[in-house]
Amino acid sequence: MQGANVSRKPPGLPAIEWDDLRYFLTLAREKSLSGAARSLGTTQPTMSRRLELFEKKLGAVLFQRRPSGLELTGTGRQILDYAGRMEDAALAAERIATGSSAGLSGTIRVTSAEWLGARVLSPLLAEFCTLHPEMNIELVTDTEALSLTRRETDIAVRFGRFEQEGLMQRKIGSLPFGLYAAPGYLKAKGLPDFRQGGAGATVIAMNAALAESVAETKWLRHHLAHAHIAFRSNSRDGQAAAAVAGAGLVCLPARLAGAYPQLRAIETPAPVPSRDVWLGFHRDTRGIPRVRGVVDFLAERTRRLR
Incomplete structure (x- = not known):
């Protein structure tokens, strides 16, 4: 048709659907079929089948299977860049579209x-x-x-x-944060001797994976360097419950400690850092x-x- 400007897909170019790229992006981020399946709410066999079909559609291998997980090939890394841009554009369009919603509903x-x-x-x-x-x-x-x-x-x-x-x-x-302990612990161990770095005291701390991300870790190292870490948990409520049971001294948000009336605030030589x-x-x-x-x-x- 003369004068018409019609965009056509070149012959032989595979039709890539957004779902193909969504599954591919999730695999690239999770680096495992099982992790990607959990993220998308599907099964590992489904993820494996979707990846196989996508690679077949493109005629290229996108991942190498390693003992440590999925590793992008050179082709996979190139596609990842473009797929990420497409995801950004799609999500931006979705955010703008939802902006038309009026009222608090x-x-x-x-x-x-x-x-x-x-x-x-x-x-x-x-x-x-x-x-x-x-x-x-x-x-x-x-x-x-x-x-x-x-x-x-x-x-x-x-x-x-x-x-x-x-x-x-x-x-x-x-x-604000503070240092707390249960009466049972204080009766058995007494107040910590900060001048001796808490020697003889036991403390409750964040688990190793998150320890460096929380403000009190450095404070504990400085003021209770010689105390024994008796219990670790990534749960603040878990730490508080352990403290109530007498496991040791614990740094907690004052608001959370207030929910455990059994805990007693300990006077410290310097404030525990707030968050x-x-x-x-x-x-x-x-x-x-x-x-x-x-x-x-x-x-x-x-x-x-x-």
């Missing part, structure tokens, strides 16, 4: 650390739901941070600033009323944390 997913979600955010978000009955809030608490850029969550509340690009963020508070609380959301969603509504509500209600 719909679903918002919020993610945070487990104890922060349970002790601080849950009561606040429950209050928000009462004020806005058309809203639905999903609170996900996990040690693995969900991605704002990939729309795994709408709003994230974390300790420390966000490093991802394209995000809006604000500091919404600062949580700044930051709220983040994607720049493309700042005009969505339900996102802005939850963000502003949490920022207002958490002013007392400052």
